[in-house]
Amino acid sequence: MKIFKRLLPSSHIHLYAIGLGLAWLAYRHWWAWIPLLLYAYWMRKQRISKSIWVMMILFYGWTWYVFEQPIPTPNPQGIIVQQEDVKAGYRYTVQYGLYRYHLYTPEVLNIGSIISVEGDFKTFETDRFEGAFSPKDYYRSKWVTHVIYQPKIIQQHQIWIPHQIHQDLKQHIGQLPTYTQVFVSSLVLGIFESDMKARISKIGITHLFVLSGLHVTVLMGILNRCLWFLPKKIKLGLETVLLFTYLWVTLFPISLIRAVIQTLLFEWLNHDKIRYTRLDAFSFTWVLMLIINPYYLSNTSFQLTFLVSFLFIISNFKTDALGMMVSTFSAQTLVLPITSKITNQVYPLAFLVAPWFIPVFSYVLLPLSWLALWDKLGMILNPVFELVLNTIGFLEAGAFYFTIPVLSGIFALFYWILWGMASIGPYKIKKAYRMTYVVLFLVLIPQLKYLNPIGKVTFLSVGQGDTTIIERPFRQCTVVIDAFGDVMDYLYLQHIQTIDYLIITHGDFDHHRETEPILNSFQVKQLVLSKYDEGDFEASMRKYHPLYVKQGDKLPCGDIELNILSPIHKSNDDNENSIVIQTKIRDTTYLFMGDLGVSGETTLVNQNQELSSDILKVGHHGSITSSHISFLTRVNPKIAIISAGVDNHFGHPHPAVVDRLKQRGIDVYQTNVVQTITFIDLPFYKRHIILVHKKG
Incomplete structure (x- = not known):
């Protein structure tokens, strides 16, 4: 830890993080050279500008190497680490070394089975046009390189692996009452699959059903209270073990990886004396994850979790009702360039409703979901969860939406510039006035084609x-x-x-x-x-x-x-x-x-x-x-x-x-x-x- 502190002075980590992020974007998107050149101009007088340029060049080379090297040929022999139900049977995730492949078959296989397959491996397609979804990039962010359909499977033997805990929990949750399943599956295991998903998104609380920083904060609070009698260093060590165990049990969702690493980094760096800010921990987490796997930045979950986390770190939102509404509005408008690709609809009701659900999830539903793992309590709590979902359905029934244009490439860049101009500054009236420029920008984008x-x-x-x-x-x-x-x-x-x-x-x-x-x-x-x-x-x-x-x-x-x-x-x-x-x-x-x-x-x-x-x-x-x-x-x-x-x-x-x-x-x-x-x-x-x- 002392070596780490010497290598990365606290006041500089975020500058390296910005540079590396821009280097990645410049490699993948031509429009990213605009902010990169502006960053270079701004950095020219900084004392550490030379070292940042060295880091950016090295990272640019690393990104080029990762993206341009041939996809490794999969090893037909591997170990099954995950099972998912699909229409034609099962989709198994098979680990071979660092990488994985997906196996589709109607055969029933067990987690931990070591298998050998015979068949044709296929790679995932890349994006088909600019701005399109890239299956290759998405699955590479999950370390999955190939897919194979209906191969000949030879089972060799079976061993116990920690992934079995995830599968056992999944099967146990599947036996719980219907409404309890929705909350326990999403808030405990990180699997959010529900017929209510589309309706939940209309009131802007989908993120509450996804494991993220909010859940880690609540878990850390619970652990701190339960382990109050231990010395700080021992308590922190035990919390680290428990959180990384939880990461393993949930099979490492990206948003949870970010939250765990960022939280633990901040705690470990400041366990004796506060020297590093939360922005420092955030920045190092960003750099570390991108170095481990540059494909992470192509993943929507990665983009959303870091953007929202960054907003809450640099902002000073009040904790009253108005402050929660402002924070919700800021977060949801900040991520519009990303969410507009998922759905080009904005529901105004979300800005009013979502803030009230945050404390309910944090202090009520999340603890109850953990308790509901006990099937008897799960049965008792089912009406409570049903009431919450019925309330969501009632609110959604009256929701209306505005259609917004999809923001990608240079349009996303201009949007964030305008959003930043509207959000920065102490004067609320000026902020509201500047936000009208953001709205005007969204209205005018589709009309620009008439001038093309x-x-x-x-x-x-x-x-x-x-x-x-x-x-x-x-x-x-x-x-x-x-x-x-x-x-x-x-x-x-x-x-x-x-x-x-x-x-x-x-x-x-x-x-x-x-x-x-x-x-x-x-x-x-x-x-x-x-x-x-x-x-x-x-x-x-x-x-x-x-x-x-x-x-x-x-x-x-x-x-x-x-x-x-x-x-x-x-x-x-x-x-x-x-x-x-x-x-x-x-x-x-x-x-x-x-x-x-x-x-x-x-x-x-x-x-x-x-x-x-x-x-x-x-x-x-x-x-x-x-x-x-x-x-x-x-x-x-x-x-x-x-x-x-x-x-x-x-x-x-x-x-x-x-x-x-x-x-x-x-x-x-x-x-x-x-x-x-x-x-x-x-x-x-x-x-x-x-x-x-x-x-x-």
């Missing part, structure tokens, strides 16, 4: 499916062709509120899955369906009064016109009923083929249709049933786009189709290789710019 002179055609990476989005300058036209995958997330990130045409080329699930959610969440002026596409999907869409199109129809939209080349007549093959669209955007002609096959392509060629196009959206995901030679000769594209999922079981795109395209000198872009592909039209620049989300 840049047009885009985005071939969205949605896995084994199709989605294309056309955006014209100044929001004069927005077209969505097919709706699958994370299309709604992309629309929210781009602050798209109105869609002129939602065109579903045909009724296959991989083209229409998100249709109804889009219709219910966005202002869609016109749903467009194929005239000859009949089936369950088409029948379900009749209530939205779709426009049915066939060959020869034209859809005007802003400065472009969508020409419908197909369908021509009804076919027994649903793919041949696909809508085929050709449109000219400035000097570039695009041809979107849907899932049209060779038969439909041949008909178009025989009709002497004007098919010549610069950009070809290849039909049927690059299947061998499409893109025959005579068709490609007539279209003569410069670029071909293929939308397919990574390692899809259809084998799309077919190698013969890719070779056929490349032999004709056509540049081929595949979403299963480079993810989302975007063609950008800049004003005063005749050629388009092609951006891909990943290197391929």
Whole structure:
């Protein structure tokens, strides 16, 4: 501990923490170089600026090494450390060395079983477009690198491991009464799975059901009172052992790791004399966790727990009712850039209700949840927990919400700058006045697109499916062709509120899955369906009064016109009923083929249709049933786009189709290789710019 105090003087730890955090962000996001350069300018006169730069460069290199090194090949032999119920059986977490993989199987296995598997390990996908959720980053923050489905499993032998305590508690809690289960499972074990989850979020108390600093503070208070008779150092040592044991029992949730390390660091550093502040302990915890696993910063729980903790450390909120409301308002508005990606709705009721629940959880529900582990008390306390959930349901019933834009990238940076300006300072009237700028910023963000002179055609990476989005300058036209995958997330990130045409080329699930959610969440002026596409999907869409199109129809939209080349007549093959669209955007002609096959392509060629196009959206995901030679000769594209999922079981795109395209000198872009592909039209620049989300 003495060496630690010499290495990290208390007044400097937070400066290192800021630098390392900015170095991480600058590596992952271009917009983070703005605050990094401002930080560098501010630090130039600081006495320790050189050492901070050394630390930042070293950490930048460490981050690069961790993110760029190949994912380690999993060891087929490992030990089962966790079991979760899923729809098709169980998901087991298997530990091999430092890392883990997920195993899906209907077989019943035991925690602590040492197994060997035979099968195909798969890696998790990365984010498919800027700002999208990255399964790879999320699971790497949990040390999980691979997943394997239905392998051959050889059980060798079983040993006892501490994870068994978690599983035994989980099974015990599952036998408690229904309402007791909700509180004991979340407040004791850190598992928050309830039908009430969505309703609880509307009154802003979801964080109270998640193990965090609040729970550690209560536990430390209880331990201090119970161990009052022990010398301070011995008591602190015993508390450390108990808290780390609790971390193990709960399987190390990130928010609890932060809270435990931060609390114990502060206590140990100041057990004899106060020399370090809570900000120092916070900063060192931040640095330590990022060095251990840089992927932590990609985890939403990590972001939320550190942001809220930082706010309460630097602020001096009063403990009365008004102070609790102010603190709740500050915390919930601070984390908006993060929570807006989860839900773009804000419930004003949360600012009024949440403060009153904090003491109830801290001093009543949390202790009662621990006592309710005893099944007899759990039965007695069930009506109490039921009353709390019924109260939450009653409050939620009258909740209304405001829709806010998704804040990511540079928009999040500007929001936090404005939030900081509004929150810093002693004058309440000025703070309230400045907060109106924050509200105005949220209102204006979606309107900025009306001033945007840049047009885009985005071939969205949605896995084994199709989605294309056309955006014209100044929001004069927005077209969505097919709706699958994370299309709604992309629309929210781009602050798209109105869609002129939602065109579903045909009724296959991989083209229409998100249709109804889009219709219910966005202002869609016109749903467009194929005239000859009949089936369950088409029948379900009749209530939205779709426009049915066939060959020869034209859809005007802003400065472009969508020409419908197909369908021509009804076919027994649903793919041949696909809508085929050709449109000219400035000097570039695009041809979107849907899932049209060779038969439909041949008909178009025989009709002497004007098919010549610069950009070809290849039909049927690059299947061998499409893109025959005579068709490609007539279209003569410069670029071909293929939308397919990574390692899809259809084998799309077919190698013969890719070779056929490349032999004709056509540049081929595949979403299963480079993810989302975007063609950008800049004003005063005749050629388009092609951006891909990943290197391929």
